[in-house]
Amino acid sequence: MALLTGATLRSRRVGRRLAADAGLLFVAAAFVLPLAWVVLSSLDAHADLRVRVPDGLTLHNFDAVLKPDITFTPLLNSLVLCGGGTALTVVCAALAAYPLSRFRSRLNRPFLLTILFATCLPITAIMVPVYALFVRVNLIDTVQGTIFFFAASQLPFAIWLMKNFMDGVPRELEEAAWTDGASSLQSLVRIVLPLMGPGVAVVTVFSFVMMWGNFFVPFMLLLTPDQMPASVSINDFFGNRGTVVYGQLAAFSVIYSTPVILLYVLVARRLGGGFALGGAVKG
Amino acid sequence: MRAAPAAPAAAKTVSPRRPGRPRVLARALPVAPAVILLLLFLAGPIAYCAYIAFTDLQLTGQAHSSFVGFENFRAAFKDEAFLNAVWLTLVFTVLSSLVGQNTLGLALAALMQRASKPVRTLVGGIVITAWVLPEVVAGFLLYAFFRREGTLNAILDWLHLPTQNWLFTLPILAVSFANVWRGTAFSMLVYSAALNEIPKEITEAAEVDGAGGWRRMWHITLPMIRRSIATNLMLNTLQTLSVFGLIWVMTRGGPGNRSQTLPLFMYEQAFQKSMIGYGTAVALLLLVVGALFSVVYMRLLRTEV
Numbered sequence: 001m002a003l004l005t006g007a008t009l010r011s012r013r014v015g016r017r018l019a020a021d022a023g024l025l026f027v028a029a030a031f032v033l034p035l036a037w038v039v040l041s042s043l044d045a046h047a048d049l050r051v052r053v054p055d056g057l058t059l060h061n062f063d064a065v066l067k068p069d070i071t072f073t074p075l076l077n078s079l080v081l082c083g084g085g086t087a088l089t090v091v092c093a094a095l096a097a098y099p100l101s102r103f104r105s106r107l108n109r110p111f112l113l114t115i116l117f118a119t120c121l122p123i124t125a126i127m128v129p130v131y132a133l134f135v136r137v138n139l140i141d142t143v144q145g146t147i148f149f150f151a152a153s154q155l156p157f158a159i160w161l162m163k164n165f166m167d168g169v170p171r172e173l174e175e176a177a178w179t180d181g182a183s184s185l186q187s188l189v190r191i192v193l194p195l196m197g198p199g200v201a202v203v204t205v206f207s208f209v210m211m212w213g214n215f216f217v218p219f220m221l222l223l224t225p226d227q228m229p230a231s232v233s234i235n236d237f238f239g240n241r242g243t244v245v246y247g248q249l250a251a252f253s254v255i256y257s258t259p260v261i262l263l264y265v266l267v268a269r270r271l272g273g274g275f276a277l278g279g280a281v282k283g
Numbered sequence: 284m285r286a287a288p289a290a291p292a293a294a295k296t297v298s299p300r301r302p303g304r305p306r307v308l309a310r311a312l313p314v315a316p317a318v319i320l321l322l323l324f325l326a327g328p329i330a331y332c333a334y335i336a337f338t339d340l341q342l343t344g345q346a347h348s349s350f351v352g353f354e355n356f357r358a359a360f361k362d363e364a365f366l367n368a369v370w371l372t373l374v375f376t377v378l379s380s381l382v383g384q385n386t387l388g389l390a391l392a393a394l395m396q397r398a399s400k401p402v403r404t405l406v407g408g409i410v411i412t413a414w415v416l417p418e419v420v421a422g423f424l425l426y427a428f429f430r431r432e433g434t435l436n437a438i439l440d441w442l443h444l445p446t447q448n449w450l451f452t453l454p455i456l457a458v459s460f461a462n463v464w465r466g467t468a469f470s471m472l473v474y475s476a477a478l479n480e481i482p483k484e485i486t487e488a489a490e491v492d493g494a495g496g497w498r499r500m501w502h503i504t505l506p507m508i509r510r511s512i513a514t515n516l517m518l519n520t521l522q523t524l525s526v527f528g529l530i531w532v533m534t535r536g537g538p539g540n541r542s543q544t545l546p547l548f549m550y551e552q553a554f555q556k557s558m559i560g561y562g563t564a565v566a567l568l569l570l571v572v573g574a575l576f577s578v579v580y581m582r583l584l585r586t587e588v
Contacts, residue, residue, distance in 0.1 A: 009490070013397075016496075020397035027391060028406040031413055031464065033434055034424035041427075049427045050437040088320070096317035099310045111314075113581060118325060120518070120577035124525035124546045125569040128553040128562045129332035130324075132340065152324030155317055184310070213417030215528035231419050231528075246427070253420045264415045 038250045047247035061251035070236075071255060078229035078256075080143060081218065082211040085150030089207045090200065092151065093158035098188050100159075101166040102174070112163070118156035127220045134221060141223040150217060154207045161206070165199025166192060205267045209260045230256045329570065336564040341557050348560065355564035365565065367540055368548035372524070375459055375544050380523040383463035385516060388470020392478055393500065395471075407471070414468030422532030425461035426450070429533070450534055454542035458530045462523060469522075470515050477511035478504070510583065517580040521573055545569050 033051055041047035042061050044054030065071050100108055130149060131140070139145030169192050177187045193200060211217075215231045222228055234256065237249040336355060340348035359365045391410065395403045413421065428434050429449040436446040449457045481504065489499050505512070527546040530536065536543035536551065543551070545565060553562025 016397050017399055020394040021399055021402045024391065024394050024398050024402050024406045027387070028409050031406075031409050034421075034428045034464065035409065035412060037427050037434060038420070038424055049430045049433040051434045092317040092320060095313035098313050100314070103310050105310070107311075116581055116584070117574070117577050118321070120521050120573065120580055121329075122521060122525035122569055122573040124527050125549070125566045125573060126325075126328045126332055128549060128559060128566050129335060130328040131553075132335060132559050132563070133328050133331050148320065149324050152320045155321055155325075159317060184313070188313075209415065213419075215417075215419045215531070219528075231417055234419050234423070235532075249423065253423060257416050257420050260417065261412060261415055264411070268411075 038253050041247055041250035042254045044247055047250060049246060061245075061247040062255070064245075065248050065252045065255070070233075071230075071252060073226065074228060074230040074233035075256070077143075077227055077233075078212060078231065081146055081150065081229050082208050084143075084147040085154065085211045086204055086208040088147060088151035089154045089158045090204050092155060093162045093203060094188070094193060094200070096155075096159050097162035097166050098184065098192070100163050102171070102184075112160070115156045115159050119160055123153045124216055127216055131220050140221060141227070143222075143227060146218055146221045149221060150211050150214070153217070154210060158203050158207055161203050162199065165196045165202070168199070169195045202267055205263045209263060212260050332563055332567055332570065335560055336567040338560045339558075340560040340563070351560070355561050356568075358561065359564060359568070364540060364543075365548065368543050368545050368565075371455055371542065372544040374455055375462070375526075376520055376523045378456070378459040379462035379466070380519040381516065383459065384466045384470045384519050384523075385512075387463060387467045388515070389474045389512075391467070391471045392474035393504070395475060396478055410471055411468045413464055414466065416465070418465075418528040419532055421465045422461070422529045425457070425464060425529075426533045429457045429461075451538055454534045454538060458533055458542050461529055461533060462526060465529065466519065466522065470519060473511055473515045474508065477508040481507050513583050514580060517576055517583065521576050521580075524569065524573055524576075 037049075037051045040051060040054060043057045043059070044052075045056070045058045045060055047054070047061070099105070100112065134140040134145055134149075139148075173195070174182075174187045174191055177191055182190070213231060218229050219232050222232070225233075230252075234249075234252060237252065238244055335348070337350055337352060338348040339351045339354070391406070395407070398406075416424075426433075430436075431446075431448040431450075435449060439446045447453075485507075486499055486503060489503055494502070525546060526544070527550070530542055530544060530547055534542045536547040540548075546569070549562045549565040549569065551562075552565060553559050
């Protein structure tokens with residue numbers, strides 16, 4: 001095995017960087033094609049199923065879908081469902097994480113293990129029994145029922161994440177507040193949560209994004225077309241309205257996807273590249 | 284808090300907090316809302332699932348369901364459509380999660396370590412966008428990509444390669460690719476984090492000793508990120524087991540039942556054929572498989588809790 005000199009190592013490294021760039025760009029090209037289709041088609045008056053540059057850019061597709069029954073109602077429904085679900089999730093998770101993070105108890109470990117276990121369960125599998133149960137207790141086709149289920153399905157991961165973030169806030173600051181006579185709830189709301197602002201933001205955005213994109217839960221639990229969120233109503237572009245207008249479908253997809261992409265970017269920036277979530281999941 | 288009055292503070296310092304019986308209750312109280320939600324809407328349905336899987340509950344026109352023991356499960360293992368769904372779930376999981384997302388995610392992360400910053404940012408952004416997109420939108424994009432008149436055939440045509448109707452000829456392959464497209468970002472993030480934790484000196488020392496890229500990967504990098512690989516495989520598999528919307532949008536499980544994985548089979552039995560009991564039995568099997576993976580995952584994380 002010959003030892004390499006510094007110069008060969010350096011030139012090797014440059015070559016390797018170029019090779020890595022080329023490899024990554026090739027993969028990116030394959031990944032970008034479907035994304036390019038949706039963006040280009042949304043601006044194309046004669047969009048079909050393949051990626052191509054439109055003859056002339058037009059906002060006609062957006063005009064066509066920006067109507068109450070096609071876009072605004074489903075998006076509003078999505079907002080109510082996901083906003084409600086997220087609020088419930090974040091409040092419950094913050095409350096639950098507090099004693100788990102702050103006080104020692106013999107119950108902490110079993111509870112956290114149960115939560116971790118629930119985090120991994122395939123929620124898809126229980127949608128049929130959930131439907132049957134909701135029919136029985138008259139929660140089927142109700143917005144609040146769907147919100148409750150959304151919150152419950154997101155809670156295990158939210159508690160887990162919230163507890164990990166909360167562990168990062170030093171105890172000393174609260175102890176001072178306790179001596180000043182603050183209750184646990186007060187110190188949670190006024191000291192701990194503000195200090196873990198980015199953590200709360202991550203849990204909030206993550207829960208919201210998961211619910212916003214979820215198709216199966218509202219598809220099963222809601223029946224009335226007027227209550228459907230965008231994830232389900234997007235199906236109407238097929239069948240119900242006659243032939244598929246791909247340009248409009250693409251325009252709707254762009255409108256529907258933009259909020260979650262923006263939210264993700266917002267959180268990723270604050271955490272330096274969005275690797276924190278990967279790290280949090282890794283444990 | 285800063286404005287807290289000083290007088291009660293002085294009084295409180297006299298009796299520092301010590302844990303006692305009532306305090307334990309007060310401390311457990313904040314957990315209550317979460318526990319109630321979880322019991323009612325998660326544990327409840329799971330328990331109900333375990334119950335109706337053993338009944339002949341149907342969707343319509345049936346006043347009472349009766350207990351049928353293991354009948355649903357016995358029927359399932361004799362049902363060719365079920366065995367087909369099991370097989371397709373296996374193919375889908377192995378292709379898209381174990382092979383696709385995992386390997387591609389690791390390759391991307393490894394390349395990113397060496398690539399220049401603008402390329403890294405661009406590629407990361409594109410791959411993560413595919414991940415953040417709503418499931419149904421991702422389904423439509425790949426439906427358009429794989430259709431007869433879609434982009435893939437346009438490219439193949441341009442390269443003078445034979446084209447075909449992918450969603451008809453190889454539906455399970457098409458949905459597996461779709462899942463790779465959508466899910467690779469997660470592996471990429473996990474592996475990037477893991478690779479960043481490897482001290483530079485170790486790989487550099489090996490490089491100076493003349494170990495080539497592949498050998499370094501195989502003998503140094505992979506053993507060092509062993510745990511990340513295990514947890515990533517676990518989470519990918521669990522995620523893939525419960526994919527519904529993506530396949531539903533692309534193929535509805537068809538043509539015939541050639542891309543009907545277990546979640547879609549479960550849905551069809553329960554709702555299109557109105558056999559809730561049977562569909563739930565399938566759901567229970569899926570849940571048990573998921574639970575087993577979950578237990579393995581927890582053992583991998585054992586030291587962390």
